[in-house]
Amino acid sequence: MPAVSDCINMLDSETKAVETPEDHAEELRLWLRLLTCTTLIEGEVRGRLRQRFDVTLPRFDLMAQLDKAPDGMTLSDVSKRMMVSNGNVTGLVERLVESGHLDRRTSETDRRVQVIRLTKLGRAEFRRMAAEHEAWIADLFADLTPKDVRELMRLLAKTKASAQKSAARSRP
Amino acid sequence: MPAVSDCINMLDSETKAVETPEDHAEELRLWLRLLTCTTLIEGEVRGRLRQRFDVTLPRFDLMAQLDKAPDGMTLSDVSKRMMVSNGNVTGLVERLVESGHLDRRTSETDRRVQVIRLTKLGRAEFRRMAAEHEAWIADLFADLTPKDVRELMRLLAKTKASAQKSAARSRP
DNA sequence: GGAAAACATTTTAGGCTTAAAACAATTTGG
DNA sequence: CCAAATTGTTTTAAGCCTAAAATGTTTTCC
Numbered sequence: 001m002p003a004v005s006d007c008i009n010m011l012d013s014e015t016k017a018v019e020t021p022e023d024h025a026e027e028l029r030l031w032l033r034l035l036t037c038t039t040l041i042e043g044e045v046r047g048r049l050r051q052r053f054d055v056t057l058p059r060f061d062l063m064a065q066l067d068k069a070p071d072g073m074t075l076s077d078v079s080k081r082m083m084v085s086n087g088n089v090t091g092l093v094e095r096l097v098e099s100g101h102l103d104r105r106t107s108e109t110d111r112r113v114q115v116i117r118l119t120k121l122g123r124a125e126f127r128r129m130a131a132e133h134e135a136w137i138a139d140l141f142a143d144l145t146p147k148d149v150r151e152l153m154r155l156l157a158k159t160k161a162s163a164q165k166s167a168a169r170s171r172p
Numbered sequence: 173m174p175a176v177s178d179c180i181n182m183l184d185s186e187t188k189a190v191e192t193p194e195d196h197a198e199e200l201r202l203w204l205r206l207l208t209c210t211t212l213i214e215g216e217v218r219g220r221l222r223q224r225f226d227v228t229l230p231r232f233d234l235m236a237q238l239d240k241a242p243d244g245m246t247l248s249d250v251s252k253r254m255m256v257s258n259g260n261v262t263g264l265v266e267r268l269v270e271s272g273h274l275d276r277r278t279s280e281t282d283r284r285v286q287v288i289r290l291t292k293l294g295r296a297e298f299r300r301m302a303a304e305h306e307a308w309i310a311d312l313f314a315d316l317t318p319k320d321v322r323e324l325m326r327l328l329a330k331t332k333a334s335a336q337k338s339a340a341r342s343r344p
Numbered sequence: 345g346g347a348a349a350a351c352a353t354t355t356t357a358g359g360c361t362t363a364a365a366a367c368a369a370t371t372t373g374g
Numbered sequence: 375c376c377a378a379a380t381t382g383t384t385t386t387a388a389g390c391c392t393a394a395a396a397t398g399t400t401t402t403c404c
Contacts, residue, residue, distance in 0.1 A: 022310075024306050024307070024309060024310035025306075026318070026321050026325075027306075027309050027310045027312075027313045027316075027321065028306055028309050028310075029325070030313060030316075030321055030324055030325055030328075031213065031309050031312075031313070033325060033328045033329065033332070034206075034209065034210055034213070034324075034328060035210060035214070036255070036332060037206065037328050037331050037332050037335065038206055038207060038210040039255045040255070040332060040335050040336065040339070041203065041206070041335050042207070043255065044335065044338070044339050044342070046392085047393095048342070050392090050393085056359070056360080056392095057360095058359085058360065058361090074382075074383095075382070075383065075384095076381085076382055076383080079382095079383095083208070083211045083212070083215065084360090084361070084362085085361065085362050085363075086382075086383065086384080087361080087362075087363085087364095087383085087384070087385075087386090088360070088361055088362070089383090090383065090384055090385085091359085091360075091361090091384095092359095092360080095359085110369075110370070110381095110382085111368080111369060111370090112368065112369045112370070112381065112382045112383065113369095113381095113382060113383085114382080114383070134196050134197075134199075134200055135196070136338075137196060137199050137200050137203050138194070138196035138199045138200075139338045139341070140199075140203075140334065140335045140338045140339075141199045141202060141203070141331065141334055141335070142334055142337075142338060143330060143333065143334035143337065144199075144327075144330060144331060144334060146198070148327055148330060149198050149199065149202055151323065151327060152202055152206075152324075152327045152328075152331070153198075153201070153202055153205060155316075155320055155323060155324045155327070156202075156205045156206060156209050156324075157205065158315060158316060158320060159209050159313065159316060159324070160205070160208060160209050160212060161315065162312065162313055162314055162315035162316060163209065163212050163213050163216065163312045163313070164212065165314075165315065166216070166308075166311045166312045166314060167212070167216050167312075169311070170216070170220065170311075218362085219363095222362090222363085228362095228389075228390080229390095230389090230390065230391090246352075246353095247352070247353065247354095248351085248352060248353080251352095251353095256390090256391070256392085257391065257392050257393075258352075258353065258354080259353085259354070259355075259356090259391080259392070259393085259394095260390070260391050260392075261353090262353065262354055262355085263354095263389085263390075263391085264389095264390080267389085282351095282352085282399075282400070283398085283399060283400085284351065284352045284353070284398070284399045284400070285351095285352060285353085285399095286352080286353070345404105346403105346404095347402100347403095347404090348401100348402080348403085348404100349400105349401080349402070349403095350399100350400080350401070350402085351398105351399080351400075351401085352397100352398090352399080352400095353396105353397085353398085353399100354395105354396080354397075354398095355394100355395080355396070355397090356393100356394085356395075356396090357392100357393095357394095357395105358391105358392090358393095359390105359391085359392085360389105360390075360391070360392095361388100361389085361390070361391095362387100362388090362389085362390095363386100363387095363388095364385100364386085364387095365384105365385080365386075365387105366383105366384080366385070366386090367382105367383085367384075367385090368381100368382085368383080368384095369380100369381080369382080369383100370379105370380080370381070370382095371378100371379080371380070371381085372376105372377100372378080372379070372380085373376100373377095373378085373379095374375100374376095374377090374378100
């Protein structure tokens with residue numbers, strides 16, 4: 001039979017991970033910095049889009065998706081690509097159809113599906129905005145060298161893969 | 173007097189930046205990847221907070237700010253730290269006071285100012301959530317080596333500085 | 345001292361966002 | 375074939391978020 005002191009030691013050692021949890025302060029700081037960068041840039045782009053073109057960022061993002069898909073996309077496609085909820089897309093599309101930027105029609109092969117496309121107006125306006133938008137992004141990242149950009153791309157790819165794995169683990 | 177062909181060449185050369193704009197596709201891709209990473213992680217954290225603690229991410233973020241400030245913060249401080257609008261904070265605080273997590277009082281030295289603090293309940297609940305939250309973040313970044321983390325920190329610091337400079341340029 | 349500027353917060357109006365439930369159409373498997 | 379599961383979208387209820395205007399307070403500076 002172990003002595004009392006042994007029991008205490010065993011307990012301490014067994015529960016160590018709980019009592020003195022590992023230090024993940026670095027990862028936490030990294031996450032906060034990542035979030036700060038994104039929030040900063042996103043806010044800047046949002047403001048410039050509003051001031052310059054009187055358009056919201058979500059509308060711009062949706063149009064950007066459609067610009068890459070001349071044959072149109074389904075609402076589900078858009079929702080997955082933009083990583084937003086289905087209901088969100090429904091509302092966004094509604095307003096963009098209303099303003100004449102989007103064309104929405106029910107698929108002829110599957111009546112559940114709505115296919116949306118940019119209208120001529122929508123495409124023209126998007127192209128005009130996209131050109132300036134690209135210049136803004138270039139300016140926001142202007143202090144990064146090409147090497148910095150490559151390195152960030154690599155590390156963010158790794159981050160994305162890591163996060164996706166973690167997300168998959170959390171819902172089997 | 174220059175020949176016609178010279179005029180054309182001059183025109184081409186002078187308008188080159190407009191006609192064949194510089195290629196900033198790399199920066200654009202970087203921005204999209206940055207945004208994807210953040211959205212992915214943010215969505216994951218949001219979902220886990222909701223499922224595990226029935227709390228929203230903005231509430232958690234606000235409580236995190238206050239946990240670091242035992243003497244409380246003004247609404248403006250919070251608004252700047254969280255990089256959200258003033259009105260947004262007003263609403264968030266209202267709901268957290270309502271639920272008993274926050275204490276709000278008018279400053280005695282400046283009657284414009286509202287000072288908010290975590291209540292005992294608020295602090296206890298936050299600490300409980302924060303412990304798990306830190307583990308989630310560690311897991312989401314699990315595939316990054318310590319060197320990756322350091323390098324990302326460095327590059328994101330550079331990115332933040334670059335974006336802040338660009339933002340300052342755009343509103344003198 | 346008092347008008348004007350600056351500041352902190354709230355209000356307003358509109359849009360964005362989500363999760364969950366509801367609905368509609370298609371596919372699947374007995 | 376047809377009931378059950380799946381898929382695509384919309385609806386609902388609640389909360390988040392912003393920009394701009396409004397309100398109340400303090401500071402500045404003639």
